[in-house]
Amino acid sequence: MTPRQREVLDFIAGHVRDRGVPPTRAEIAHAFGFRSPNAAEAHLRALARKGAVQLLDGSARGIRVLGAALAPGAPAIPNGNADAPAAAPAPPWDNGEATLLHLPLIGRVAAGSPILAQAHVEATYPADARWFARRPDYLLRVRGWSMRDAGIHDGDLLAVQAVREARPGQTVVARLGDEVTVKRLQREGAHWRLQAANPEVADILVRPGDAFAIEGVVVGLLRPQGWD
Incomplete structure (x- = not known):
């Protein structure tokens, strides 16, 4: 290498x-x-x-x-080296073979309603679990170009793991008031900032008292060519 x-x-x-x-x-x-x-x-x-x-x-x-390459600063391992470190454990759903997931595709989210409400599900798509860093719970269709420079385009399908907490720097699905948005979560002093990845789109500062919640963390992206 x-x-x-x-x-x-x-x-x-x-x-x-x-x-x-x-x-x-x-x-x-x-x-x-x-x-x-x-x-x-x-x-x-x-x-x-x-x-x-x-x-x-x-x-x-x-x-x-694959394997020990996940460790920061891990040395290069020549092919066929019998003394190479053991591979890192696979995610619990990944046995090295295709594991087919059936993920609901969420379209427009009605104000105030749960993101996984049945009324929001447009379709269900098959996906190989090995495509994702962590197992997703649903797909969310991207609308707009606010995350363009992060490689997220209008019409892409984001694979989202439904969680209520996230770390700074992660790309999240967030609810602010009645709106659901995809942004990068960043700290702004004692508050949160929802950072766009497009200089033409303003960041959103979450202020004390705002109705703010994390709906999930983005764990993958699909660009459906010919699916629709």
Whole structure:
């Protein structure tokens, strides 16, 4: 493994640890100053050939870091090294084979109603559990371009794990008043800020007394070409 491939691998593993999802090719290219995502793809293909990552079709973030590469600063392990450290434990639903999930797709959310209310479910989509950093509970259709620079586009389907708490830096589904929005959660002093990933869209400062709640954390992204 070349030093640059090691750097790319460490970047991917760090992105998964810090944000819960792998980076897109565009995010890798931006982080390393590559002229196009094609250079990132070339490094990913090389890492896949060396057994460091698995590339999964059907997802813009379809990169799975394998084994000891998940550890920060882990040394490169040549193929076939019998003394290599054991692989990191797989997620509880991942036995190395395809596990088919049936995820409800949430469309527009009516004001004040639970996000998983049956009235909001547009359809149910099959998805391979191995596509995601953590097991999702539902898909949410993206509307608008407020998270464009994070690789999240209008019409994408976000895979969301339903939780009530999140860490700063994670991309979350948040409810603020009667609106549900997708933003990056950041600290703003003693308060929270919902950060957009588009300079044309203003961040949202959550003030004391605001009706604010976390509805889930984004754990993956699907770009449905030809599904609809």
